[in-house]
Amino acid sequence: MKKKVINITKKQPASPMGFTLWLVCNLWQRELRKELLNFDLTHAQYILLNAACELGKNKDAITQIKLAQVTGTDKMMVSKVLRTLESKKLLKRNDLKTDNRAKSIVVTPKGTDLCQKATDIVLAFEKTFFGPIDKNEKVFNKSLSKLLKLNNA
Numbered sequence: 001m002k003k004k005v006i007n008i009t010k011k012q013p014a015s016p017m018g019f020t021l022w023l024v025c026n027l028w029q030r031e032l033r034k035e036l037l038n039f040d041l042t043h044a045q046y047i048l049l050n051a052a053c054e055l056g057k058n059k060d061a062i063t064q065i066k067l068a069q070v071t072g073t074d075k076m077m078v079s080k081v082l083r084t085l086e087s088k089k090l091l092k093r094n095d096l097k098t099d100n101r102a103k104s105i106v107v108t109p110k111g112t113d114l115c116q117k118a119t120d121i122v123l124a125f126e127k128t129f130f131g132p133i134d135k136n137e138k139v140f141n142k143s144l145s146k147l148l149k150l151n152n153a
Contacts, residue, residue: 028129029043031125031129032122032125035121035122035125036118036121036122038121039114039117039118039121040088041114041118042081044073044077044081045081045084045085046115046118046122047071047073048067048071048073048078048081048082048085049085049090049091049107049111049114049115049118050115050118050119051067051070051071052067052091052105052107052111053107053111053112053115053116055067055070056105056106056107061096061104062104062105062106063096063102063103063104063105064078064079064082064093064102064103064105065102067082067105082103082105085111089108089110089111090107090108090110090111090114090115091105091106091107091108091111092105092106092108093105093106094106
């Protein structure tokens with residue numbers, strides 16, 4: 001990851017905190033996207049595959065609706081991304097026995113393996129990216145979580 005200092009004091013919008021957050025989010029997404037390209041995954045694909053792997057550990061049925069709820073994403077987007085993951089043989093979507101309108105998601109061994117490898121890289125990336133605020137990481141994360149909760153996300 002290239003270290004690039006951005007001077008946000010020049011031509012700064014009216015909301016410097018929001019602008020700074022936007023810059024950081026864009027930088028984080030851009031750099032993470034580069035890491036995930038090594039696995040032929042988009043960020044959305046990784047998020048949904050990882051969530052399916054985590055939920056699968058409980059041995060409960062995983063549905064597209066459940067994945068959308070857990071990841072805070074749109075149901076239609078989830079459906080589209082899961083079709084792509086299925087075409088890559090990373091998961092299977094089966095009709096749910098109790099509701100034939102719903103799909104049960106099962107991560108394949110190939111999907112589990114890829115998810116673990118990608119997660120190792122994602123965690124290493126985040127450690128590097130967020131390393132400069134290491135001592136304040138818990139406070140930072142708590143503040144972001146509070147913003148999500150208070151703004152009904």
